[in-house]
Structures are given as structure tokens and as C-alpha cells.
Amino acid sequence: MTSSTPVGDVTHTTWSSTVAVDSASSERRYWTLVLVIIPALTLFGNSLVVLSVWREMSLRTATNYFIVSLAVADIMVAVLVMPLAVYVEVISARFMSSSHVIRSVSRYGNFFLKCFPWLTR
Numbered sequence: 001m002t003s004s005t006p007v008g009d010v011t012h013t014t015w016s017s018t019v020a021v022d023s024a025s026s027e028r029r030y031w032t033l034v035l036v037i038i039p040a041l042t043l044f045g046n047s048l049v050v051l052s053v054w055r056e057m058s059l060r061t062a063t064n065y066f067i068v069s070l071a072v073a074d075i076m077v078a079v080l081v082m083p084l085a086v087y088v089e090v091i092s093a094r095f096m097s098s099s100h101v102i103r104s105v106s107r108y109g110n111f112f113l114k115c116f117p118w119l120t121r
Helices: 016-055 062-080 082-091 098-115
Strands: 002-007 010-015
Touching: 016 062, 016 082, 062 082
Parallel strands: none
Antiparallel strands: 002 010
């Protein structure tokens, strides 16, 4: 379906289906960029924590070693889990839809309540 509108000496033709696809595509690119930046920032921030404790002798305390172990665990999640999760979210057809989020939260809630049945009493 096309529509033509004269703009000065040039006729501007728009394809309504193309415009809708481009709008969805640009929104998809926006969310993809956000989902790619989060693991990168996670990796960067936790690497700074590990590096600061490693380089500064006064920061080598038992408490900071615990914080470093948490930072290392976060780095592993950022490297091993988050890229796969971003890939699955970007490729799937239900990308960032509210119904997908509600179903995911509902599934997690049901699993959580089955693990801890005493919470429902």
C-alpha cells in the first residue's frame, strides 16, 4: 500500500508496511544496544574492583577478598551467561514484549513457591 504526497517539485512515496517494519527495527536496535552495554559495564566495573584490590596492598583484607570473590563471580556471569541471554532475547520473536516478561516472572514465581511452600501459609 503506497501513498504519494507532493513535496515541492518531488513526489514523496511512502510504503506503510516498510515504515512499520523500520519503526520496530529501530526499537529493536535500541534494546539490543542496551542489552549489549550492560554486560560490558558489568565486566568493566568488576574488573576495576579486582584490579584495585590486587594492586593496593592496604585493600587486602578478608572483607575485600570476599568482595573480590563476588566480583569474579559477576565477571563470569558477564562473560558466560549474559552474552547468551542477549542473543536469545535479540533473536526471539517475543523480544522485550510485556507478555513475555509477565510469563517469565510468573514462571519464576511458581518455581519459587514450589521450592518454598511454607511461604504460602
